[in-house]
Amino acid sequence: MKIDESLILxxxxxxxxxxxxxxxxxxxxxxxxxxxxxxxLEELDTEGIEPLTYINEDVNVLREDVVRGQTGRADALRNAPDQDSEYFRVPKVIPSKK
Structure with a gap:
């Protein structure tokens, strides 16, 4: 197959x-x-060659999901510039409609 000008157009x-x-x-x-x-590439003899699914055979080794180093609510709110008893207070960030 050849690419000609009509195909490019x-x-x-x-x-x-x-x-x-x-x-x-x-x-x-x-x-x-x-x-x-x-x-x-089509000239290559691929008879008996398994298709490549992955580059390597490594399996993901995932660590166990363990919660560590938690900060309590009181400690987290201690340095907040504005707070109520349970939450941080922040300025409104949703722009108003014009």
Whole structure:
């Protein structure tokens, strides 16, 4: 398969692009090189080769989810600039509608 100018023009229209003649030529050459590379890969004998699902065979080793170093409510609120008995008080951050 070869990429020709008519295909590039169609792709340009579908992608809503406006390419110069030089850009069209460059893209056409690049796409043809990519197709040549794929055709070269198709020459390889892959009979009996399992498809690669993962790059390596490592399995995620996850640590146990344990809560540590908790700060109590009173300690957390101690340095708050504004608070009520249970919560931090902060300025309103939702912008008003204009």
């Amino acid at each position: 169609k792709l340009e229209q579908l992608a809503r692009l406006q390419l110069s003649t030089a850009e069209r030529t460059a893209i056409q050459e690049d796409l043809n090189r990519i197709l040549e590379m794929v055709e070269k």
